[in-house]
Amino acid sequence: MHSESVVAAQHYLTYLLVIFLVGTLGGKLAGKLRLPDVVVFILTGIVLGPSLLGAVDIPASSTVNQLILLFGACFIIFHGGMITEFSVLKQVWRTISLLSVTGVLITALIAAAAAYYVFGVSFLTALLLGSILASTDPAALVPIFQKFPIRRRVAQTVISESAFTDATGAIMATVVFGLLTAEGAISGGAVIGEFLLLALGGMVVGVITGGIAAFLISENDRGLLREFTPMVVVITVLGAYLLAEKVHASGFMAVFVAGLMIGNAGSLKLTILPKEEHAAHQFMDAVGLKLRMLIFILLGSQVDFSVLRQYGLPALLVVLVFMLIARPVTVLASLLPDRRAGWSRSEVLFFFWTRETGVIAAALAGMAAGAGLAEGKLISAVVFVAILLTLLIQAGTTPWVAKKLGLLEADNGSGPKEEKGA
Template sequence: MESSASIEIAKQALLTFGLILAIGSFLGITAKKLKTPDVAIFLLAGMVLGPEVMGVIDIKANSIANQLILIFGSCYILFDGGASLKLKVLKEVWLTVVILSTLGVLISMFVTGVVAYWILGIPFIIALLLGATIASTDPATLVPVFQQVKIRERVAQAVMSESAFNDAMGAIATFTVLGIAAGHAEFSLFGSMGELLWQACLGIFVGGILGYLAAVLIAHEKFSFLLEYAPLVTLMAVIGAYMGADGAHASGFMAVFTFGIILGNKDMFGFEMQEREAERMEDYIMTTALIMRMFIFILLGSQVNFALMNEYLIGGVIVVLIFMFIGRPLTVFACAALDPKANWTRNELLFMCWTRETGVIPGALAGMLVGMKAPGADVVASVTFIAILMTILIQATTTKWVAKKLGMLETV
């Protein structure tokens, strides 16, 4: 009997997923041997394996499979990042994180917009749309990099927290500017800030409730009847936190990140797991997060449009370089100055300037703009992918070297 078209599509998808796991496992081991962040190698491998070169992996950016992987993968990596944060450390730098995640995004957007306007010769509103798209940093990149490179705790947690918290602001800024560019809305500072506050607070509330509930079900002295299924509880709660917050028009990413923070700091709420069970859950989370990194960055690399990138290559590279070496330092030093109690040193701030990789969330926003046929979507997508490649391949791979030069490596 002849196989139906749906079965053939399923077989092809299964083969692709198997290849990603096999190739990703080999590359993960290679990255560990080379002491290089695995996300950079995954990204390069995806570019080679994609339809533009070898054609081994070809999953369209607007396909259901790709969107599912991007959403769930980003959520799980965010959860993993939240679980690795320590509230005792975070409370020392929370004001800097809040300022960087709000005002910092707007500064980055404006600086990038002005530069893009002059360098690329595009309308100012399109330049601002580009600036908003790449203004947020990428937890899917930073979390695994900081797990491989042991940075001073408060610096690492400040940067990872910023990368998680600024996604909501980046998305809001992008669609606010898009509304103006498309002639559907007028800019409203108070309206945008109110929307940000609503998304952030509701996301934190949903994530906090589910995080506490999960802690009760797996670590409470009397009610931990799901202890044996603790790893599966993380999967269910990550999905529940994202969907619950998203359904309430809040930040799903904020919810899963908060869920991770609560679960990772459950001992502060009086919940403790047996050492063996805690290790089993930690191993499961680490393995699942690794698989998500493989899929996200290999797929992201395979979807790079070389023709589109080439059209704006020179101007795009100049814009990204100014963004990296002027825009980001200006953002960090301006925002840190508003939090004198944090007592940031010059070297700490310089390190924070260097660690702001662009990745999954800006890539997803650019893909959505292209799918919506938004004004200037082509140039936005082109420069966004240039930013993704440059920041991951230049900054992520040199994180350890820069940290060593600035004295930011954690001493054992």
């Protein structure tokens, strides 16, 4: 006879077995079909979920689901920081700053306006949805840029944008959610102050935790934990997030900056040996794949078809506004002012199209639904449609669009000559 807790644990282990087994096969299929694996994971989750086969049934409000979403989001944002190079940031920091701050605000406001008029919800609810949609998806973008030789500064800028917008979008969603659940009126100054406190506090925590971790795995007499580099990564992710949240700062910003510190240890006069660096990236890739499986299969399994029937067509309209209006306006407002970068017309058009929604939006939507928000199901439905459309249509055609725009470089690193600025 097993206790009730043991039986429950066995149920969850069964769900994990099914997710990893079917997810692995789905990832293989995605490679054969040349599709982003997260699209296959979502579709797999729908089939496995309670609405069809019932092989996976983990409620959005459960502690297990929230744990997976939180750790998965932190780990993926951390990885985004690790692959962001200071050298590229120095060249295009104005563009990235505008995309990740002003751009997030523009995207959120346009998407919120569409949701406000289409669904008739309160503006704060619509703004929460827009804030969730404002985060891009490094988990989908990085594999594409690793596989296809897209012009280096373009690829690095898109990856950097996705990493920064994950953090700033998550902060904005946190602030808006706080406004939704707060009692009484809150001034605009208080909102701005809260945003700055979350962002700057997260940066400070990230610099401290990332700097310590980089020192401990570096090539020096006090690099005590070089041989435990993967575990140092996990400890840093958890430590940065929890410490930041403890001091009421942004845990997401903290883990991103911590990853940035480790990924650019050389700029801090610290040398991480190639062996340890390779171990860290190999570990991040392997764990990141498992987390993508968990998050997106769970997201698919939690899709409520009755909610989709109710909100599906309006959600499609909001997502089309998000893709075809919000993104181009955001890009033009962010790239054109950066005269120093001298973005070409083809590069600007590529930015128009490269705008995937994925892991972070899924995690934030899941957390909103799990928190018992009245419009949680509506938000989940819109986010699901956005993820499916942007990943299937945009991510699936990104290499083709890059080729048509002349942004694919030769294997030797020489690419087409830069065009004159747009």
